[in-house]
Amino acid sequence: MNNTDKNIVKARHPFTEAFEMFSKNIAAVIALIVLFLIILIAIFGPTLYPVDPFDMVWMPFSPPGEEGFIFGTDYLGRDLVAMIVHGARVSIIIGLSAAFVTVFIGVSVGAMAGFYRGWVEEVLMRITEFFQVLPTLLFAMVIVALFGASLTMITIAIGAVSWTAVARITRAEFLRIRELEYVTASRASGANNFILMFGIILPNALPPIIVQAALMVGSAILFEAGLSFLGLTDPNVVSWGQVIGSNRSYLLDASFTVTIPGAAIFITVLCISLVGDGLNDALNPKLRQR
């Protein structure tokens, strides 16, 4: 290696470029940090703050700050800090796993439809449209009401009603990419359909799917909160939506019991959306030059 070689500007790796683009978006970076803290709370919070959220610890409706209860107590005299900390875990687990279910179903359906075209596409897209026209909350409620309000069922219910957007995005990307030359080139060097779909086309279709998945986490948390608010939740675990739901009758007398878990949901979902937006900017080459 001589000196001139060192001075050559090396082409940057796409990940480096995406990362730089992401770090320019200050809101997204702050949101990512806050989100990171929330996840830390979800993981370590219950150990660091070992108060059982179901224990009655003080008088009901004690306002925040009184007697050392930072967020106060709810209508049964339970510590709201403990409920928020323990609820974070459930809300985030449901958010992530429902997003995973969504992406899994959506990508499978979209990939098959976009790759095989013909009758496969017709059938799969009609099914997708069928799910799209169902009122989502109602359909999820039916699933949970029928099969019981366990965390697994709630996750599946959220996944089952929200995979359609991912399926449509995946199909559109597959339709675009399958016609590109490197796909024909791979076919010409003997790749089979499975490799073409998941080895060649899918990695190139990922950016919009990643963004959609990130936004899915936020909407899944909201969805879970909505179901809990209506009482369709596992009564043995705390989640933010459940706290709001159980305190909703006292909204006028002790509004803090509802606004505090509400703020937790709001901040988390907002952060996820901002991060998703930042990812969108970073992964979408058309927005890069702005």
Next chain:
Amino acid sequence: MTDPLLSVKNLRIELNTRDGVAPVIDDFSFDLFPGEAISFVGESGCGKSMTALGIMGLLPEGVGKIASGSINFAGEDLSSAEQKRMRNIRGNEISMIFQEPMTSLNPVYTIGEQIAEVLRAHQGLSKQASWTKAIELLDAVRIPNPQARISDYPFQMSGGQRQRVMIAIALACEPKILIADEPTTALDVTVQAQIFDLLNDLRKQTGTAIILITHDMGAVAEMAERMIVMYAGRKVEEGPVQQVIDNAGHPYTQGLISCVPHILEKLTAKRQMLQEVPGIVPSLRDFGKDQCLFASRCQYVSEKCNNTRPTENKFSSSQTVACWLTESIQ
């Protein structure tokens, strides 16, 4: 004479269009012998690429299909081979490189991964062995510093380098036939010459037969031994390259050759005014007609040309021409 490696007989490829079924390739036959380089020449839309895709079994699904004829490769008819068998042949025994090197490589994998993938799939090499082989291949296609470049992504390479990588992928499994579909159209002239040199050298080393698809007469003269001139899905002339260029039999071939500019300052007998072939290729609708499809653009057209499809006549010992006027215009 040895047996041909690839023997295409009376091939007819049909495309479904809005106006019905059109034969993009009509009654097309040719032989390719081991180690030989032949060239398909013709304007855009003459069915050169369709023939190549037909041989590879890569015709656009639901749109194009082989209607009749046979593609005989080493004793096997590819036109009726199963998908699984075709996948095994593609990339392993017959490879193809494409026109557009900028988009023919997958942007999310390093070039090393893309070369190694083919080796693993067809030759069952281990990860380590395929990687070593990939470095050797990059060296063979004259990419400097292959050890370092192997973990580059396609966007880090120039057009010429990418086409070299494509050639490395195509030749990875030492195929018997390499189909090069306008391999240099997207590259600038100096790089074109390098790529042709490379292909020629690799052909000498490996004995791979090459089918070069092009509309560049210069490329044909440089690369191929025999050329097949195609017009509207039919073969109009076939013969050894030098012979055809010196003494073209078909008016279309003559037109193509007179289109090539020569770098000479003054108009002389050697450099005449640049000719063009007037008109355009007929639309797909007219491809199946029983007439000479070049008739509408031909200055020697006669009644017979419009009514009957010309047969292939021997023009000289090794040259055939499909034109009714072969005798009179010599």
